[in-house]
Amino acid sequence: MNMHAQADSLLASLRPEARNAPESGIVEVMNHGRLKQGLIPLWVGEGDLPTPCFIVEAAKRSLDAGETFYTWQRGIPELREALARYHAALYGRPFSSERFFVTGSGMQSVQIAVRMIAGAGDEVVVPSPAWPNVPAAVGVAGAVPVSVPLEFRDGRFVLDMGRLEAAITPRTRALMINSPANPTGWTARREELAEILALARRHGLWIVADEIYARFVYDGSARAPSFHDVMEDEDRIVFVQTFSKNWAMTGWRLGWIEAPPALGQVIENLVQYSTSGSPVFVQRAGIAALDEGEPFIAEQIARAAEGRRIVSEGLKATNRVSLHAPDGAFYQFFAVDGRTDSRALALELVETANVGLAPGAAFGAGGEQGLRLCFARNSSDLVEAVARLQRALSA
Amino acid sequence: MNMHAQADSLLASLRPEARNAPESGIVEVMNHGRLKQGLIPLWVGEGDLPTPCFIVEAAKRSLDAGETFYTWQRGIPELREALARYHAALYGRPFSSERFFVTGSGMQSVQIAVRMIAGAGDEVVVPSPAWPNVPAAVGVAGAVPVSVPLEFRDGRFVLDMGRLEAAITPRTRALMINSPANPTGWTARREELAEILALARRHGLWIVADEIYARFVYDGSARAPSFHDVMEDEDRIVFVQTFSKNWAMTGWRLGWIEAPPALGQVIENLVQYSTSGSPVFVQRAGIAALDEGEPFIAEQIARAAEGRRIVSEGLKATNRVSLHAPDGAFYQFFAVDGRTDSRALALELVETANVGLAPGAAFGAGGEQGLRLCFARNSSDLVEAVARLQRALSA
Numbered sequence: 001m002n003m004h005a006q007a008d009s010l011l012a013s014l015r016p017e018a019r020n021a022p023e024s025g026i027v028e029v030m031n032h033g034r035l036k037q038g039l040i041p042l043w044v045g046e047g048d049l050p051t052p053c054f055i056v057e058a059a060k061r062s063l064d065a066g067e068t069f070y071t072w073q074r075g076i077p078e079l080r081e082a083l084a085r086y087h088a089a090l091y092g093r094p095f096s097s098e099r100f101f102v103t104g105s106g107m108q109s110v111q112i113a114v115r116m117i118a119g120a121g122d123e124v125v126v127p128s129p130a131w132p133n134v135p136a137a138v139g140v141a142g143a144v145p146v147s148v149p150l151e152f153r154d155g156r157f158v159l160d161m162g163r164l165e166a167a168i169t170p171r172t173r174a175l176m177i178n179s180p181a182n183p184t185g186w187t188a189r190r191e192e193l194a195e196i197l198a199l200a201r202r203h204g205l206w207i208v209a210d211e212i213y214a215r216f217v218y219d220g221s222a223r224a225p226s227f228h229d230v231m232e233d234e235d236r237i238v239f240v241q242t243f244s245k246n247w248a249m250t251g252w253r254l255g256w257i258e259a260p261p262a263l264g265q266v267i268e269n270l271v272q273y274s275t276s277g278s279p280v281f282v283q284r285a286g287i288a289a290l291d292e293g294e295p296f297i298a299e300q301i302a303r304a305a306e307g308r309r310i311v312s313e314g315l316k317a318t319n320r321v322s323l324h325a326p327d328g329a330f331y332q333f334f335a336v337d338g339r340t341d342s343r344a345l346a347l348e349l350v351e352t353a354n355v356g357l358a359p360g361a362a363f364g365a366g367g368e369q370g371l372r373l374c375f376a377r378n379s380s381d382l383v384e385a386v387a388r389l390q391r392a393l394s395a
Numbered sequence: 396m397n398m399h400a401q402a403d404s405l406l407a408s409l410r411p412e413a414r415n416a417p418e419s420g421i422v423e424v425m426n427h428g429r430l431k432q433g434l435i436p437l438w439v440g441e442g443d444l445p446t447p448c449f450i451v452e453a454a455k456r457s458l459d460a461g462e463t464f465y466t467w468q469r470g471i472p473e474l475r476e477a478l479a480r481y482h483a484a485l486y487g488r489p490f491s492s493e494r495f496f497v498t499g500s501g502m503q504s505v506q507i508a509v510r511m512i513a514g515a516g517d518e519v520v521v522p523s524p525a526w527p528n529v530p531a532a533v534g535v536a537g538a539v540p541v542s543v544p545l546e547f548r549d550g551r552f553v554l555d556m557g558r559l560e561a562a563i564t565p566r567t568r569a570l571m572i573n574s575p576a577n578p579t580g581w582t583a584r585r586e587e588l589a590e591i592l593a594l595a596r597r598h599g600l601w602i603v604a605d606e607i608y609a610r611f612v613y614d615g616s617a618r619a620p621s622f623h624d625v626m627e628d629e630d631r632i633v634f635v636q637t638f639s640k641n642w643a644m645t646g647w648r649l650g651w652i653e654a655p656p657a658l659g660q661v662i663e664n665l666v667q668y669s670t671s672g673s674p675v676f677v678q679r680a681g682i683a684a685l686d687e688g689e690p691f692i693a694e695q696i697a698r699a700a701e702g703r704r705i706v707s708e709g710l711k712a713t714n715r716v717s718l719h720a721p722d723g724a725f726y727q728f729f730a731v732d733g734r735t736d737s738r739a740l741a742l743e744l745v746e747t748a749n750v751g752l753a754p755g756a757a758f759g760a761g762g763e764q765g766l767r768l769c770f771a772r773n774s775s776d777l778v779e780a781v782a783r784l785q786r787a788l789s790a
Contacts, residue, residue, distance in 0.1 A: 007657035021664040050461035066445035068646040262402035269416040
């Protein structure tokens with residue numbers, strides 16, 4: 001056999017769920033531009049600030065203390081307590097630490113949530129455009145992700161409840177609800193969350209709630225509306241969470257799941273049989289973040305608000321784009337008039353503007369014509385990026 | 396609904412593969428004894444040494460340098476190069492860095508290997524007794540683990556090739572081969588590995604090779620026989636590996652997969668959709684371990700050899716146990732005469748000896764009557780543990 005035939009034969013012998021997992025459409029554009037001098041990278045969902053010192057120092061102290069052994073699969077008790085405190089402060093009511101389970105990233109939280117709820121023969125409804133890793137994780141688990149495209153009405157994204165309900169079939173097991181949403185910034189109102197919950201209850205469905213951008217809202221409130229505002233503790237809701245965004249910890253791979261404590265042993269087992277827990281020294285960093293991180297979060301939100309202003313005003317000034325400054329999260333999602341192939345456009349803008357954007361096509365149905373720009377970055381980079389985009393789009 | 400009915404209803408709404416994932420039988424005994432004063436814990440597969448300073452310092456330098464951002468899904472290129480160098484030195488021939496993929500633990504390597512190869516309707520053959528996380532991971536993926544018990548012949552564990560082949564059905568997709576083996580210490584000879592490979596080739600099966608204890612052998616050789624000694628690069632073999640044992644890094648959650656490069660994009664995607672990569676600062680620690688770790692490994696092996704001697708001689712002296720000092724790994728697996736329920740015995744020895752052992756029953760077929768003792772520990776603890784076990788077993 002020649003090399004290509006050998007490779008084909010190896011691939012053919014793999015499970016289709018694995019073989020067919022899609023390559024990230026964001027990474028594809030990144031690989032195209034990774035080595036370009038002076039490129040301003042706004043394609044990934046992370047800011048430009050390294051993790052703050054007080055968090056790093058907590059990890060280093062733990063390492064120096066020799067905390068390098070196996071630990072609790074559910075997370076160290078001190079971190080679970082810190083999560084309960086953080087939630088109590090944010091949502092204004094007490095939380096039991098038994099509801100919290102430490103994971104090796106928000107992504108792993110999604111993987112475990114999906115694994116608990118959906119598999120071969122099941123469907124999971126995903127409003128779209130959506131973070132591509134969510135439908136991909138559903139597919140890897142052997143289930144089918146079903147898109148419900150958001151609509152753009154009266155200058156705002158809207159999730160049509162009739163379309164959401166129409167997507168539910170006897171095979172549906174869960175709704176994945178991401179609010180504030182990546183990439184659109186769609187932020188559900190409290191009454192919309194109540195409607196979604198009522199729908200899930202009526203159909204006996206789980207909700208996988210991704211509220212990781214809850215702190216990044218721009219109407220002056222402390223946080224976005226949450227399922228926490230409308231739910232009972234024993235509702236079938238699994239929250240998937242991460243330390244990545246609030247505390248500039250994308251590279252740490254630390255997240256958590258919040259779920260009814262009755263699921264505790266199942267979640268522990270699924271952690272055991274996937275990564276067998278998170279490093280204690282990383283968890284110590286998480287405690288520092290939760291307990292001492294509010295000033296840093298305030299700084300991050302202020303920066304994002306300024307970034308949002310620079311980007312939305314600057315792009316509007318081109319008169320070449322359609323956009324709505326997002327209600328939440330830290331992405332500007334926008335379409336360029338007359339351009340419908342976002343993959344080609346993102347690749348082109350790497351060359352013509354030396355700015356890295358994520359193609360909306362990577363985010364599935366409803367995203368095809370859009371571009372996603374992450375504005376969690378210093379103002380001067382954003383001003384320069386917008387100027388470059390203005391020139392490239394007017395050319 | 397009352398609370399129990401609510402909990403039952405929540406659990407009933409989960410996928411059976413998740414709900415039925417077994418609780419670790421090792422953890423059950425640990426939870427029984429975790430808080431006992433003065434207990435000598437020999438139940439887990441880790442030593443008593445914290446990670447050496449030169450490894451910790453590499454991580455701290457990386458943290459101080461602000462390496463706290465997202466990174467390559469396959470691992471940073473420098474670590475993949477270091478893995479290639481390490482393998483070249485150990486196996487005496489060149490390796491391409493394209494064969495190596497960084498994971499968030501040996502466990503995650505197993506999870507990804509299983510996910511690539513087996514799912515609903517498939518069978519995976521697992522010689523047993525085996526590390527329980529392997530058959531559990533097969534089950535979580537929706538496939539069925541099929542045990543082939545090792546036999547104890549002429550003072551040595553043996554994998555009967557006839558029994559191995561007899562376990563293969565049209566549904567079989569892979570053989571999980573762990574040598575040196577946890578918990579038995581079974582160490583395949585080179586010609587046995589060649590036979591297993593020939594069998595896999597004949598039946599078109601994958602081999603998932605767990606050689607994580609390869610350095611821990613007690614016949615004076617530098618390493619155990621390996622599939623590397625008998626394979627071609629394009630054979631259907633996936634090696635699942637970890638930094639945990641050689642470099643006392645159990646708490647770091649860092650491992651790797653070695654596989655044909657043709658699988659690269661699939662492995663990258665499965666990392667992307669499970670944990671989305673490993674922290675750069677943890678990977679820097681891995682590089683230090685690989686490049687500067689040989690003196691530490693030599694010290695670890697010498698300690699384990701001494702531990703093996705203390706434990707095997709001490710237990711033999713009771714005249715109450717059947718055992719074979721293991722050829723590899725760092726566990727003494729032994730049976731106590733007249734005692735067939737290892738779970739009850741392990742729980743009892745927590746009370747009567749204040750020593751923590753893992754019950755063989757947790758390791759599946761063929762392990763029911765055994766106990767696993769980890770001897771990767773300082774001599775004085777082991778001498779004391781053996782004395783306590785001698786007293787308890789003679790009582």
